[in-house]
Amino acid sequence: MSINFKVTQLCEKRVQVSPPLTRGPSAFIPENEVMQANGLDERTNLLVEEYSTSGRLDNITQVMSIHTQYLESFLRSQFYMLRMDGPLPLPYRHYIAIMAAARHQCSYLINMHVDEFLKTGGIAEWLNGLEYIPQRLKNLNEINKLLAHRPWLITKEHIQKLVKTGENNWSLPELVHAVVLLAHYHALASFVFGSGINPERDPDTSNGVRLIAVNNFCVCDLANDNNIENASLTSSNFGIADSLSELEALMERMKRLQEDKEDEEASQEEMDTRFEKEKKESLLVISGAFDDEIVSTDVSRYVEDPGFGYKDFARRGEDHLPTFRAQDYTWENHGFSLVNRLYSDIGHLLDEKFRMVYNLTYNTMATHEDVDTTTLRRALFNYVHCMYGIRYDDYDYGEVNQLLERSLKVYIKTVTCYPERTTKRMYDSYWRQFKHSEKVHVNLLLMEARMQAELLYALRAITRHLT
Secondary structure, eight states: OOHHHHHHHHHHHSOOOOOOSSOSSBSSSOHHHHHHHOOOHHHHHHHHHHHOSSSSOOHHHHHHGGGHHHHHHHHHHHHHHHHSSOSSOHHHHHHHHHHHHHTTTOHHHHHHHHHHHHHTTOOGGGGGOGGGSOHHHHTTHHHHHHHHHOGGGOOHHHHHHHHSSGGGOOOHHHHHHHHHHHHHHHHHHHHHHHTTBOOOBOTTSTTSBOSOOSSSSOHHHHHHOTTOOOGGGTTOOOOHHHHHHHHHHHHHHHHHHHHHHHHOOOOHHHHHHHHHHHHHHHHHOOOOOOTTOOOOHHHHTTOSSTTOOOOOTTOTTSOOOOOEEGGGSOIIIIIHHHHHHHSTTHHHHHHHHHHHHHHOOOSEETTEESOOOHHHHHHHHHHHHHHTTEEOTTSOTHHHHHHOOHHHHHHHHHHHHOGGGOOHHHHHHSOTTSOHHHHHHHHHHHHHHHHHHHHHHHHHHHHHHHO
16 A cells, blocks of 8 residues: 555544644643643653554643653553454454543544554554444443443343354453453543543644544634533633632641541441432532533534433432442452453553552642642542542541542542533633643543442453353
C-alpha cells in the first residue's frame, strides 16, 4: 500500500474538528502551568521514548507528566496491554480501544487508535463501522456497553455467552485482555474530558492541527460552556475571600474528622445508614439536562445502542440491586490474582498503578504545606465506588459529605459517569484556591477508581463463571 494512499485513508477516518482556541495540551489549564509544573522534562521524554506507542509526547502525556511518578506506572501498564505479548492480536487491541472510547464519544482517543490500528496491520474496512467487523468482535458490544455505563449488571451469563459461542468464542485469557482494555479506555475517556485535553497539533498538517476532536462539542464550547447550562453551578461566582475561607473550612473539617476518629468509632449500624444515605444522595447530584444528546455519525459507526447510558445505581422504585460489598470480592485478594493468572503480569502493573495514585501525595493543599491528605484522597476514591454501588464496610461514608462540596460532587459524577458532558465551568467551580496540578491529581484518582470499579464487576462475573 502506498504511503499517500494510507495518509488519505487516515484523513477519511478521522473526525473533523475546529482548531482549538486555547494553546497547549489542555483547554482548562494554562499552557505555562503545565510546563512549569512538569520540572522533569528529561525524565518524561525518556518515558515517552520507552513506552509511548505513538513515539510522540501527546497531550494526555503532557498533562499527566505533572505527576511523573504516576505517569511511569500509567505508561508501563498501557504499553504492556497494547504492545507486549498477550492473548490478543495487536489490531484487535486498538479496535477494542476504539469501541471503548466511542461509548463516551471520545473522538480524541478514537482517532489516536484509528492511526495505531492501521499501523499495526488492521483491516481498513473495519473502520467503516461495527457492521464490517468479525462477529467475534461484535460479540463484545454488550459487555462494552455494560462496563462503560452500568457494570453492576454484568453476570456470569454474559461471560458464558462470550466463551461458549462456537467458532466465535473467546478464550478466558483473551476475554480478560479485552476487559482490561475496555475498562482502561472508558476510564481514560474520563481523564481526557475531565482535563479538557486539546486536539493534537501535528507538524504533518498545514495548519499544525491534527484532525482529532475532544468530543462532539466544538473545543470553543468546551472552553466557554456555550449552550451548556448546569443549575447546580450557577451560583459559583465566589470571590477570592470566599474561596480562601472555603479552603480553611475544608482543612478544619479534615482535622476534626481525624480527631473524632481517634476519640470514638461509629457503630456498624450507623456506618450502614451513612452508606445508604450517601448512595441515595448521589441521585440528587444532577449533571445537567442532556437527555437528547446527539452522537456524531463519525463516532456512531462504532457504537451499538447509543441511547444506553449510566443510570444511578440507587435509583428508586426499581428492582433492588444488592450492594457490592468490597470485602466479599476485593482487588487485592481476588481480582488481582485472577487477572494475573489469565493474563500474566498485567495484574502487577495495574496494582502498582492503583497504589501509586491512591498513595500519591506531596503533603500540600493549595498554599498549605505539611498537610495529611489521606482522608481527602480516600473520600474521592470511595465516592466513585459508591456511585457504582461498591461499599467498604470499614469506611465511614459520613466523611464524603464532610469533605466533598456539592460542586465537586457534580464534577466527580460528570467526569466519572457522563465524561462527555464535562465543561470548563465545572472544572473551575470547585476548589478555587487549589493548584491545577492538584486538580489533575483528582482526575487521576477518579480515572483509577472508575477503572477498578469496572474490573471488580467483570472479574467477579468471570470468577462466578469458573466456580
